Amino acid sequence: xxxxxxxxxxxxxxxxxxxxxxxxxxxxxxxxxxxxxxxxxxxxxxxxxxxxxxxxxxxxxxxxxxxxxxxxxxxxxxxxxxxxxxxxxxxxxxxxxxxxxxxxxxxxxxxxxxxxxxxxxxxxxxxxxxxxxxxxxxxxxxxxxxxxxxxxxxxxxxxxxxxxxxxxxxxxxxxxxxxxxxxxxxxxxxxxxxxxxxxxxxxxxxxxxxxxxxxxxxxxxxxxxxx
Amino acid sequence: xxxxxxxxxxxxxxxxxxxxxxxxxxxxxxxxxxxxxxxxxxxxxxxxxxxxxxxxxxxxxxxxxxxxxxxxxxxxxxxxxxxxxxxxxxxxxxxxxxxxxxxxxxxxxxxxxxxxxxxxxxxxxxxxxxxxxxxxxxxxxxxxxxxxxxxxxxxxxxxxxxxxxxxxxxxxxxxxxxxxxxxxxxxxxxxxxxxxxxxxxxxxxxxxxxxxxxxxxxxxxxxxxxx
DNA sequence: CTCCTCTAATCGTCGGATGATTAGAGCCTA
DNA sequence: TAGGCTCTAATCATCCGACGATTAGAGGAG
Numbered sequence: 001x002x003x004x005x006x007x008x009x010x011x012x013x014x015x016x017x018x019x020x021x022x023x024x025x026x027x028x029x030x031x032x033x034x035x036x037x038x039x040x041x042x043x044x045x046x047x048x049x050x051x052x053x054x055x056x057x058x059x060x061x062x063x064x065x066x067x068x069x070x071x072x073x074x075x076x077x078x079x080x081x082x083x084x085x086x087x088x089x090x091x092x093x094x095x096x097x098x099x100x101x102x103x104x105x106x107x108x109x110x111x112x113x114x115x116x117x118x119x120x121x122x123x124x125x126x127x128x129x130x131x132x133x134x135x136x137x138x139x140x141x142x143x144x145x146x147x148x149x150x151x152x153x154x155x156x157x158x159x160x161x162x163x164x165x166x167x168x169x170x171x172x173x174x175x176x177x178x179x180x181x182x183x184x185x186x187x188x189x190x191x192x193x194x195x196x197x198x199x200x201x202x203x204x205x206x207x208x209x210x211x212x213x214x215x216x217x218x219x220x221x222x223x224x225x226x227x
Numbered sequence: 228x229x230x231x232x233x234x235x236x237x238x239x240x241x242x243x244x245x246x247x248x249x250x251x252x253x254x255x256x257x258x259x260x261x262x263x264x265x266x267x268x269x270x271x272x273x274x275x276x277x278x279x280x281x282x283x284x285x286x287x288x289x290x291x292x293x294x295x296x297x298x299x300x301x302x303x304x305x306x307x308x309x310x311x312x313x314x315x316x317x318x319x320x321x322x323x324x325x326x327x328x329x330x331x332x333x334x335x336x337x338x339x340x341x342x343x344x345x346x347x348x349x350x351x352x353x354x355x356x357x358x359x360x361x362x363x364x365x366x367x368x369x370x371x372x373x374x375x376x377x378x379x380x381x382x383x384x385x386x387x388x389x390x391x392x393x394x395x396x397x398x399x400x401x402x403x404x405x406x407x408x409x410x411x412x413x414x415x416x417x418x419x420x421x422x423x424x425x426x427x428x429x430x431x432x433x434x435x436x437x438x439x440x441x442x443x444x445x446x447x448x449x450x451x452x453x454x
Numbered sequence: 455c456t457c458c459t460c461t462a463a464t465c466g467t468c469g470g471a472t473g474a475t476t477a478g479a480g481c482c483t484a
Numbered sequence: 485t486a487g488g489c490t491c492t493a494a495t496c497a498t499c500c501g502a503c504g505a506t507t508a509g510a511g512g513a514g
Contacts (some may be wrong), residue, residue, distance in 0.1 A: 004275055039468045045275045048231055052276045056495045061476030071316055073306040089298055092387040099330050160319040226363040266499045287465045288507030
């Protein structure tokens with residue numbers, strides 16, 4: 001086990017033992033390095049790794065702090081590895097997204113607030129104008145697409161689902177998806193699906209929300225190579 | 228953007244551009260540091276971070292190589308952050324596990340091989356002896372539990388689901404779960420659930436497999452604090 | 455041809471030095 | 485006194501050079 005691994009493990013253990021809580025400040029590098037019995041260089045490698053994993057946050061001139069450890073923050077780095085996946089893995093990843101978002105839609109139908117409905121309504125209302133112009137502004141369509149799905153996932157009541165779907169359907173992933181199906185009015189079809197989902201949410205009907213979301217994401221998925 | 232971030236981004240970009248493929252060896256530290264315009268220390272911090280994310284693998288005396296980039300390898304580090312979650316997040320995480328494994332069971336019923344059935348049969352056959360002795364060897368029960376669920380997920384045909392459920396239901400997580408419900412024959416109940424799931428798999432019946440898996444995991448979930 | 459030894463290459467770790475950034479004390483001014 | 489400014493100390497960011505640990509591969513012995 002390398003020194004750096006010992007640092008990572010040591011800090012992780014301090015958090016698990018309650019010696020460090022979210023928001024707490026870590027000892028300064030020289031102190032912590034001595035406490036863990038490693039040089040400052042090795043310590044920095046370990047702290048940097050934890051920083052990239054979203055467990056701690058370092059500010060030059062100030063210090064290093066334990067983050068909130070929220071699922072949203074800790075799952076975000078996963079988006080990094082999702083982007084590295086080749087086309088062969090696009091389908092299994094999207095299947096996971098579909099399974100989770102389908103359930104999220106059903107939950108959201110039971111829990112969404114009037115504010116959430118209004119906000120998603122505003123997003124959808126802006127889309128027809130986008131699709132009417134030629135050429136269509138695909139970037140802005142993707143923005144609206146992301147915004148709608150994000151609102152639905154956020155109202156599922158499960159922050160882990162919200163964080164996972166966010167990373168599984170990031171902007172770069174969506175750009176790949178849209179590129180693969182930019183032939184026959186795919187965006188119009190997607191927008192119609194969104195409207196159907198919205199109506200189910202507005203009616204607080206989980207079954208309809210589930211079915212429409214499942215069909216919507218399945219349509220996208222069927223444009224992907226088999227995997 | 229720090230030097231280390233530039234290193235991470237630079238190597239990531241090399242992979243995305245095809246300059247580095249799985250199995251390829253990275254340039255030696257001194258060369259790569261010069262190519263990226265950073266010192267060897269900063270380079271090492273970046274490479275170490277990528278190593279912890281499972282993207283590269285370094286061997287002292289040999290060199291640094293790009294890993295296979297398989298979903299299983301890249302999602303494994305997520306288990307690290309799952310363990311850091313407090314009890315308040317246990318329920319949403321387990322909900323995700325339940326949703327994914329339920330679907331995995333249905334898929335596995337359609338795809339599982341005779342070897343997979345035989346292997347899971349062997350695992351289940353060993354459990355009654357474990358439960359008969361007093362006191363029950365909880366560690367070995369957890370082992371069997373993990374083995375059974377792993378086989379099912381592996382035969383879902385989706386490596387991402389297999390990897391995610393593995394990290395969401397690691398040994399440490401399971402120990403927490405079992406501790407919360409060690410009152411009233413929970414292990415016997417779990418084993419009976421497993422048998423019901425196995426029969427559905429053996430009959431290649433996805434509906435029954437789905438239902439039994441859902442009920443099995445829901446039972447576990449109901450012992451968790453509301454979140 | 456096989457095995458062993460030895461060397462060179464490479465990563466792992468350390469210590470020190472310097473620059474960049476921040477927070478906070480102390481001072482000044484209105 | 486309240487507010488803003490300056491300056492200082494603390495802290496992290498980066499770099500450099502050195503040496504130890506490990507591995508792969510060349511070369512020789514049998």
